[in-house]
Amino acid sequence: MTTPIEYIVDDIVLRSPETLGILIEVQRSVGKGYGVFATKNIPVGSLILSEAPLVVLIDHGSRVDPLDTAVNALSPARRKAYRRLCSYRHRPSETLNRSILYSNGFAVGETTTGVFELASRINHSCTPNCAFAWNEELGTMVFKNCCELSQGQELTINYGHHKGHLKKFYGFECDCGSCTE
Numbered sequence: 001m002t003t004p005i006e007y008i009v010d011d012i013v014l015r016s017p018e019t020l021g022i023l024i025e026v027q028r029s030v031g032k033g034y035g036v037f038a039t040k041n042i043p044v045g046s047l048i049l050s051e052a053p054l055v056v057l058i059d060h061g062s063r064v065d066p067l068d069t070a071v072n073a074l075s076p077a078r079r080k081a082y083r084r085l086c087s088y089r090h091r092p093s094e095t096l097n098r099s100i101l102y103s104n105g106f107a108v109g110e111t112t113t114g115v116f117e118l119a120s121r122i123n124h125s126c127t128p129n130c131a132f133a134w135n136e137e138l139g140t141m142v143f144k145n146c147c148e149l150s151q152g153q154e155l156t157i158n159y160g161h162h163k164g165h166l167k168k169f170y171g172f173e174c175d176c177g178s179c180t181e
């Protein structure tokens, strides 16, 4: 659990990660499931979100899937939040926990993957309006907008894959128009 930290964004003092409902909200995104949207105009370079992972996975190659152990160890509310995330099963043998991890995971260090309750709702664009970086000291993924956002605009990040990989691993055809093959 990270200690809440105060940030000043656009004259509002925020306690991390309480930007939900103030700067951003989760809504349906046409053809993409859910997405994260700006609730107001947000100047470039604002702190949009600083969130600790719901689940982290460091795979040590044990026979028992350490992901199942990590998910089972969550509180019922956090386990429910994990299981409610979207999942694209890219192989029939993949477990639901694994599909959720692969569809929603971010690298949080060299060998660690993190899944986030809110950040994992952000959709992809090859020309994204937000950038993110893992902050080791805070133990949070920090998101800032790289251009001005208007109220109601969807936040996007680049998942870091070309078109074919987005289809194969996330199950969607990117139609942003700037994809690389």
Ligand SMILES: C[S@@+](CC[C@H](N)C(=O)[O-])C[C@H]1O[C@@H](n2cnc3c(N)ncnc32)[C@H](O)[C@@H]1O
Binding pocket: 031, 032, 033, 034, 035, 085, 086, 088, 103, 104, 120, 121, 122, 123, 124, 125, 170, 171, 172, 173, 174, 175
């Ligand atoms: C990390 S989740 C993003 C949140 C997700 N939309 C949800 O409803 O929870 C990744 C999934 O979102 C969808 N997605 C993300 N970016 C998309 C895009 N540009 N076009 C279509 N679907 C997208 C795909 O289903 C993908 O597997």
